[in-house]
Amino acid sequence: MKAVRITSTGGPDVIRVEDVASPKAGPGEIVIRAAAIGVNFIDTYHRSGLYPVPTSTGLGLEAAGIVEETGEGVTRFKAGDMAGFCSGPIGAYAEAHVVPAARAVKIPAGIDAAVAAASMLKGMTARYLLKRTFPLAPGDVAVVHAAAGGVGQIAVQWGKHLGATIIAVVGSEAKAKIARDLGADYVVMSSADIAKDVRALTGGVGADVVYDSVGKDTFQSTLDSLKPLGMFVSYGNASGAAPAFEPGVLAAKGSLFFTRPTLFTYTRTPELLQETADDLFDAIATGIVKIAPPTRYALADARKAHEDLEARRTTGSLVLVP
Ligand code: NDP
Secondary structure: OEEEEEEOOOOHHHHHHEEEEOOOOOOEHHHHHHHHEEOOOOHHHHHOOOOOOOOOOOOEEEEEEEEEEEOOOOOOOOOEEEEEEEOOOOOEEOOOEEEHHHHHEEEEOOOOOHHHHHHHHHHHHHHHHHHHHOOOOOOOOOEEEOOEEEEHHHHHHHHHOOOEEEEEEEEEOHHHHHHHHHOOOOOEOOOOOHHHHHHHHHHOEEEEEEEEOOOOOHHHHHHHHEEEEEEEEOOOOOOOOOOOOOHHHHHHOOOEEEEHHHHHHHHHHHHHHHHHHHHHHHHHOOOOOOOOOOEEHHHHHHHHHHHHOOOOOOOOOOEEEE
């Protein structure tokens, strides 16, 4: 079967598509034949070496498709079920992948495989950020960075549903329109003085929470955008890793809270994983969250998908189709 491999870390050109042996399900595992494969920013960190991985590896953490084989002891899935995974093991950019059944989720009828692959990792992330890390309540003011991106589009819609005022930060006018159409109350351009704009929009008070996926470039503006006792949620590195800092900075800015959460921690048990997935699929089924049709690339064009994602050319989600 065809699968993406990298043998060294670096730019998108390290991505190769190779013929590899088809996977077999060991005890507790299932093989999922991918109908669609999710492309996520974290895949670029694995490829570039920002998040260290062994140097001969596949890429990708997320796919949706049909269960082809179940290993000994697996009771939750049977061949023919629609299932997906979004926390690895790494190697999802392939026609089929073997995953521990405990890390797979059932995909309900009515959720199409491409929608599932476009939304599991990004939507479950939005879900834990908005409902667990800093649970949004009516009246809260939340800043959502990269608001027209994969996680961002879902977070804007879900945040509005939870009653928050959403200040969306985006990198272009086209992305501003997307954020507005999704219901964002205000849009701030990332080229502007973000903290100044957030303060102006909040009567000088600042935001209750900033969901910051940009990292390095927005670290200071996020600190300057929060109100006293506000929450800095640093959950991504699209511009590079956020810098190390002295805890005293949080005191000086008004007894701020700081967290660096991961989806894996919030879905660390099969129960937490399925609960998070079910809440997301319910939000999609009931229209709380609408998933824009993902941009599709052939599996063989994984390199192009990475190039587009890192060049900020994309909106919404990207999927690879084997
Ligand atoms: P996106 O679709 O959001 O793409 C990234 C976006 O970041 C770009 O489109 C761009 O939007 C913005 N951006 C700002 N600065 C840069 C830069 N220098 N280079 C590239 N992009 C930049 O990707 P995803 O939805 O896949 O992921 C969003 C973020 O969420 C990532 O940082 C990812 O690592 C993080 N994440 C974290 C998880 C966690 O649990 N901690 C889980 C899932 C994702 P614009 O042009 O509008 O500025």
